[in-house]
Amino acid sequence: MSIIEQTVDEPIDGLVATPEFEAANEAQQRRRGFLMALPAFAYLILFFAVPLVIVIVYSFATRNRFGGTDLNGWNLESYRGLGDDLVRQILVRSVVLAAITTVICLLIAYPFAYYMSTRRPAVRNLMLVGVMIPFWTNFLVRNYAWYVILGTDGPFSQVTEFVGIGETRLLFTQTAVVMGLVYGFLPFMILPLYAAIERIDGRLLEASRDLYANGFQSFRHVLLPLSMPGVIAGSILVFIPSLGAYVTPEILGGAKTTLLGSYIVTQFLSARNMPFGASLSTVLMIVMLTATLVYFRKGGRTL
Amino acid sequence: MTAAVEIAGITKRFGEVVAVDNIDLQIDDGEFFAMLGPSGCGKTTTLRMIAGLEFPTEGSLKIFGNEVGTLPPNKRPVNTVFQNYALFPHMSVRDNVSFGLRMQGTTKSEANRRAGELIELVQLTGLESRKPGQLSGGQQQRVALARALVNKPKVLLLDEPLGALDLKLRQEMQNELKSLQRELGVSFVFVTHDQEEALTMSDRIAVMDKGKLLQVGTAEELYERPLNRFVADFIGQTNLLDATVADDDMIVLGNGTKIKAPNPHSPGTKVAMSLRPEAIEIGRRGDVPADHVATSLNGVVSAMNYLGHSLVYQVKIDWIDLEVRTDPVASEDRLGPGDDVSIWWDRTADWVVPDE
Numbered sequence: 001m002s003i004i005e006q007t008v009d010e011p012i013d014g015l016v017a018t019p020e021f022e023a024a025n026e027a028q029q030r031r032r033g034f035l036m037a038l039p040a041f042a043y044l045i046l047f048f049a050v051p052l053v054i055v056i057v058y059s060f061a062t063r064n065r066f067g068g069t070d071l072n073g074w075n076l077e078s079y080r081g082l083g084d085d086l087v088r089q090i091l092v093r094s095v096v097l098a099a100i101t102t103v104i105c106l107l108i109a110y111p112f113a114y115y116m117s118t119r120r121p122a123v124r125n126l127m128l129v130g131v132m133i134p135f136w137t138n139f140l141v142r143n144y145a146w147y148v149i150l151g152t153d154g155p156f157s158q159v160t161e162f163v164g165i166g167e168t169r170l171l172f173t174q175t176a177v178v179m180g181l182v183y184g185f186l187p188f189m190i191l192p193l194y195a196a197i198e199r200i201d202g203r204l205l206e207a208s209r210d211l212y213a214n215g216f217q218s219f220r221h222v223l224l225p226l227s228m229p230g231v232i233a234g235s236i237l238v239f240i241p242s243l244g245a246y247v248t249p250e251i252l253g254g255a256k257t258t259l260l261g262s263y264i265v266t267q268f269l270s271a272r273n274m275p276f277g278a279s280l281s282t283v284l285m286i287v288m289l290t291a292t293l294v295y296f297r298k299g300g301r302t303l
Numbered sequence: 304m305t306a307a308v309e310i311a312g313i314t315k316r317f318g319e320v321v322a323v324d325n326i327d328l329q330i331d332d333g334e335f336f337a338m339l340g341p342s343g344c345g346k347t348t349t350l351r352m353i354a355g356l357e358f359p360t361e362g363s364l365k366i367f368g369n370e371v372g373t374l375p376p377n378k379r380p381v382n383t384v385f386q387n388y389a390l391f392p393h394m395s396v397r398d399n400v401s402f403g404l405r406m407q408g409t410t411k412s413e414a415n416r417r418a419g420e421l422i423e424l425v426q427l428t429g430l431e432s433r434k435p436g437q438l439s440g441g442q443q444q445r446v447a448l449a450r451a452l453v454n455k456p457k458v459l460l461l462d463e464p465l466g467a468l469d470l471k472l473r474q475e476m477q478n479e480l481k482s483l484q485r486e487l488g489v490s491f492v493f494v495t496h497d498q499e500e501a502l503t504m505s506d507r508i509a510v511m512d513k514g515k516l517l518q519v520g521t522a523e524e525l526y527e528r529p530l531n532r533f534v535a536d537f538i539g540q541t542n543l544l545d546a547t548v549a550d551d552d553m554i555v556l557g558n559g560t561k562i563k564a565p566n567p568h569s570p571g572t573k574v575a576m577s578l579r580p581e582a583i584e585i586g587r588r589g590d591v592p593a594d595h596v597a598t599s600l601n602g603v604v605s606a607m608n609y610l611g612h613s614l615v616y617q618v619k620i621d622w623i624d625l626e627v628r629t630d631p632v633a634s635e636d637r638l639g640p641g642d643d644v645s646i647w648w649d650r651t652a653d654w655v656v657p658d659e
Contacts (some may be wrong), residue, residue, distance in 0.1 A: 202384055203386075203387075203389040204391060206376070206389070207385055208391075209375075209377050210354055210355075210376045210383045210451075212377045213377060221391075225393050256316040296335035
């Protein structure tokens, strides 16, 4: 947002721009900007907005006896299904897991981002690359890697056995899902946090120490509030995909810990109850949208 | 009396770089003390060591007799006015000023009350709820002052506090800082690269260059009796003439001219003679008064500038250009470019410094 505001052309000193000229110039700029954005617009409308509308429309439709969807007799039947005990259980479990994932990411990422922002540029860039490296490998493959790591007699279990904690069976537990999610989404927490912390003037921390704040007070009253935009941005970027995660819970969680993402897929593909799947998706979207709006309200600008 | 700050043999290294090189310094209680030098001379590092933002590599640092060498900043009875102020952008003026008190556990209401007093002292009443971003540079600088002074520091450290202000505001703040310091009776340690600022405000000045402490003294001492070439050159304007010591009463200039100049250096020492532009008299060739012949030189005027309150001549003496400043005289009595002239000075006017 702020980028657009900053690039508004300033009139050059000495050139007298008449109001008419300025207006014409502005109109031309606007047209040119629109033309350049056209491919992106077209793509978004075709492959994002239209499917979105289809999902919302389907959520008000009726499932017929053959597993198809009748696009008539609009009703709220599928939304009523959200009150179902099983659904509520899955919903709560998903939110709790997503929240735990977010908090763990935050706890790991904050010190890391702070450390990174206090290094000299060369080291910083190296660390940034380190954060990005996992993206070079397919997400699915990386999840299967965790499948192997956490599996019975896998490396993780061998290590815990070796240090005397004993054999661990983490695969197909919620712990495994959280571990996988934290691993998968940690970069999304680190990057906005780093961007926010790196921007903070180090002298503010010095000033707080000079004004009798101890290390913790300095963090609590200066560093944390000033890095809040990064905290919020990172939390949203981790919480939202965790809430709707499909691949990781599917691979590491097994069948025992169904989460929202898997449940929605089941509605579409196995249960063939598209309206119900669509209503779940819609609700999920509304929750995420609200969270995002709250973030922007809080004045964050780092997304 | 214990010194407010006592620095003994302090050295600070950053890797290979020696930022501060074995300096000794005493700052008295209630003194307005300036540390002056070009950027990178180590003055800010010294200040930061007093604040506790850097720890010395070697040496001892005492504040009112207590060794504070590696004590963190929050454990020292000093506060800092930072360059560009470093005000907390997310806090109001009131919260900025009361910050130090709140961190020490003062109750919120008491902290706010005392912050209010300080805000009044720096004449910002009415702006308590503003954020620093909504203040002008001069106002921010007052907040920074109030934020430091509210803690009743035993020594106030100021790191180029006026650097970001425009000239007029700077002069105003110079006077205010000075009278504030007198009123509070607290030592101010003031870092600046602006020699005029240091001269006008300070009781004593320490001149630093390349991590070394070159001289400490009053403005007058530094101006009239600099200990070395750098100080002579850095404080005020001067003409420096390279010379060699002949004996304790005579030096030989670069071109072989012998000049009477009492000096404490051993014969053969390379020195520089400092001649302040306003200490030199100028007249037509041969007009030198008889008792000044031993302290005179011949030259040719190469330029003359009228500055209202003075006339400035550039005089070419053989191998060097000198600047001579005189009171303005009627235009027909002025010398012009090309005129053959003599210049002379009182025997006490020149000052011989080691050439290093």
